[in-house]
């Protein structure tokens with residue numbers, strides 16, 4: 687059984703991947719199934735102004751990683767969080783018991799991001815990010831190998847299967863004896 691490296695009573699799970707791979711959908715279903723708290727970092731950055739302005743070229747907020755980590759610190763120490771973000775190298779390694787990297791077939795992802803209104807460099811940058819498995823590499827470099835899992839997220843069946851697998855993992859997780 688998976689064990690925590692801290693005194694947390696509930697595990698913390700990071701759900702990462704290129705935009706459009708299904709992080710928010712998967713995390714919200716998982717939160718419903720496990721009663722863990724879904725933390726959408728993108729929304730948090732907007733709601734609490736945890737950024738240094740707007741990047742016109744990339745068409746997104748310039749996230750302030752220190753402010754985000756300060757904001758999350760207490761919650762993460764307590765445990766019981768599903769953190770949803772398209773980046774993973776700036777969170778402290780000790781926060782997470784499981785790091786899930788969602789991956790989607792390129793043409794499927796292209797359609798999803800086009801539907802979301804992504805065009806030009808924003809669209810091609812994200813597709814390239816998926817082709818080169820940037821988030822999987824980032825996760826492998828930032829966390830112990832044993833806690834990183836890559837899951838396909840092409841279809842609704844994949845989402846259902848991933849949520850079921852992760853729900854089982856959460857239920858079987860037990861805190862490290864004090």
Ligand SMILES: Nc1ncnc2c1ncn2[C@@H]1O[C@H](COP(=O)(O)OP(=O)(O)O)[C@@H](O)[C@H]1O
Pocket residue numbers: 703704705706707708709710711712798839840841842843844845
């Ligand atoms: N595995 C999947 N199968 C079918 N549709 C999906 C899947 N994953 C995501 N989607 C759809 O793609 C869009 C983006 O999903 P979302 O969860 O917002 O992705 P992310 O949080 O990674 O940006 C949504 O419309 C969602 O319903």
